[in-house]
Amino acid sequence: MTPQEKTLQSNIPEGAIHEKWDKHRFNMKLVNPANKRKYSVIIVGTGLAGASAAASMGELGYRVKAFTLLDSPRRAHSIAAQGGINAAKNYQNDGDSIYRLFYDTVKGGDFRAREANVYRLAQVSNEIIDQCVAQGVPFAREYGGYLGNRSFGGAQVSRTFYARGQTGQQLLLGAYSALMRQVAAKTVEMHPRTEMLDVIVEDGVARGIITRNLVTGEIEAHTADAVVLATGGYARLWYLSTNAMGCNVTAAWRAHRKGAFFANPCMAQIHPTCIPVGLHKQSKLTLMSESLRNDGRVWVPKKEGDKRPANQIPEDERDYYLERRYPAFGNLVPRDVASRAAQVVCNEGRGVGETGQAVYLDFAEAIGRVGKATITAKYGNLFDMYQRITDEDPYTVPMRIFPALHYTMGGLWVDYNLMSNLPGLFVLGEANFSDHGANRLGASALMQGLADGYFVIPYTIAGYLAGVKPGQVGPDAAVSKEGIKTSEAHFKTLVEMNGKAPVDDFHRELGQVMWDHCGMARNAEGLKKAKEMIPEIRERFWKESRVLGNGREFNQALEYAGRVADFMELGELAVDDALNRTESCGCHFREESQTEEGEAKRDDENFTYVAAWEWKGEGKPWELHKEQLDFEEVKPSTRSYK
């Protein structure tokens, strides 16, 4: 066996798919209760995955240190998830099951996710709902007092649990409250406003992290027996996205530069229902929950260049293109399909609004059917949000929506235990690549974050820790001091950038190149162009940006510069990955690979693998490692939502 093959062992347990996790939990070593306090664990990021992991491991008795760059764990970007969380409870008696949730997720991911991981995700989904209800998460309920559900894109059952349009907020506050309980109990030491800059690696094993205190600027080393990254996704690589301003790839990217493989970086989800880009200089985009597609109907005028207001376009001159093209799923097709279909009609010149880059999401029919009050009860806060941003009333004028970057399926490569190829470095939630393949279904991100944090990592980390001696590297070790020096030097370079332009200029430019050439549709020509443009932007970024102030203070421009510097490198890798994958799958649409009807055409023979890239050093090409995916349960077929 070559070392290369060895590093990409997915460590999927033996046995039938429904027995793997149970058997694995039994076979893994345990750390006895008295020994747990000898082990320390660092958790970076306190969103759903990080907060739930920190709370659960604190409860078990490990010494946990949790880090967030925000002022409080309660603000992590998980909080912005609106729609809901999936679980296979089958409370609706509509034919749901663990197997069906598993099946839908594998199919929804266009057969590029790892079956065993997805099955485990579906298995633990039910426990998540139980846990959250016990914490006091106020999910929506029916009159009888039992939990309500709604349906989401890519599924024909109602399995989504929700708390108005604020499901992410309520789940995060649940995890946050559990975390704060552990902080009070002193099992978790909380470090807010602290950004991770690097991983400490000795002899190929992760031993800690280098951090910067965002208030004082102090750069420090923290060591532990295992490091867990739960640092979210990198959609802000595209600049305009629905992600929060602080979302960044730095933690994952710095781990990548220290040897952790980055998997499927080109796989980014473009969410179909966002408020379109306007004409002024925007800082971000706003999502309108996918749940709106339960009642809203998507359409554009049949005629090209039809500039009449929506209410003056008669019914027979409207094209409800999702219902027309996909009669079985209609407006509830998965996100990748809905997004591409919107782009197609806009490319045909049938887009609406002043930019022509938007489609209508119309509630007139639903309001006529169930009444305005019902629609208000279901979506009132979303309608208000829309009105505030656009100054238009969606009860009387159809919403204008357009796809926007929303989530990244790619991330650090992990095995079945959620451990990266660097022993001791675990990666949870959106930061890893594992469960969503080439496309994530709605309401599955919250499920994965909490599954990883509450119910997977507490077991698999024990399996790792039981085999290591605690406390091998301390903050005063040579390797830790060396790490501090390297990060200090990096920040010195950043703070000394003495051009004329704000960092934002270059981030915006990078994002535009990514959107134009590595966005909703990609082709070899555009990608090659992007590959030439990105290093050129990066060079100008280092030469022409300006960071004022110094490194020993609260300095937001400096923080931002560090994050943009890392996006500059990731952009190039994402383009490489998109170039390499000449097939279309899920959200990755290569124009060269489509069916006659314009649907994504996979190439299973050549691309049924996870592309995991190894950093070889600055200016050197990345090395590709492949993890072949075996589909034993769900045979890859052409995804059809017709």
Place this chain on the structure above:
Amino acid sequence: MSDQKMNLTLKIWRQSGPTAKGALKTYELKGVSEHQSFLEMIDQLNDELVRKGEEQVAFESDCREGICGACGCMVNGQAHGPDKGITLCQLHMRTFSDGDTIVIEPFRAKAFPVIRDLVVDRRALDRIMMAGGYVTVRTGQAPDAHAVPIPQEKAEKAMDAAACIGCGACVASCKNASAMLFLSAKASQYAHLPQGQPERKDRAMRMIMTHDLLGFGNCTNESECQSACPKEISVKNISLLNRDYARATVTLENVSG
């Protein structure tokens, strides 16, 4: 969609560090679009400042969708600005007119020391949460989610209270700098649910004791907090909490923790 451009005079609190002396500084900003959000307007100012070689105004924001609670300043003396029921990031410039003067200051309270410019340290709110803002249940202990039905009305009331985003506007708007709206929102979320009953009195007691120790003031029922709250959390939560607190003082023998 028309686009009115406006010219503004901004008076912004600048303070280089926690112990430095701060002052209002005046800036003229031209060509602001009515479609810009308030924070995008400050982005524009910062962009211009950096090009001129001046340090940007530090302010906090993250989701810019009104849910994370990171943003918030006093705008012309009002927390999150003049519009009701929204956070600062949701305020759009169409609320203002050409020629307006806008005064922008940090949320001020003894328990919220300034870190820099408009950024304040709100960790005191996390400390209140640590004192009892949770249901004591370990991962894995939960029964089936349907084991206890909860009347819809109760669940809705719990959700109304749970909508709090922890931004601190209530504290900044209160003349006593009290955080009672914040803490009562969390306490009554649990008080409305069966899961919150076992620790109900203990929670009320511990959270209030911690609140007072942290330097927040007392509530004197002026309801400024309710009008400033971007999530329109009701002061009824404070009444409910006060009842629980009163019961706790009478019946609790020992407060744990």
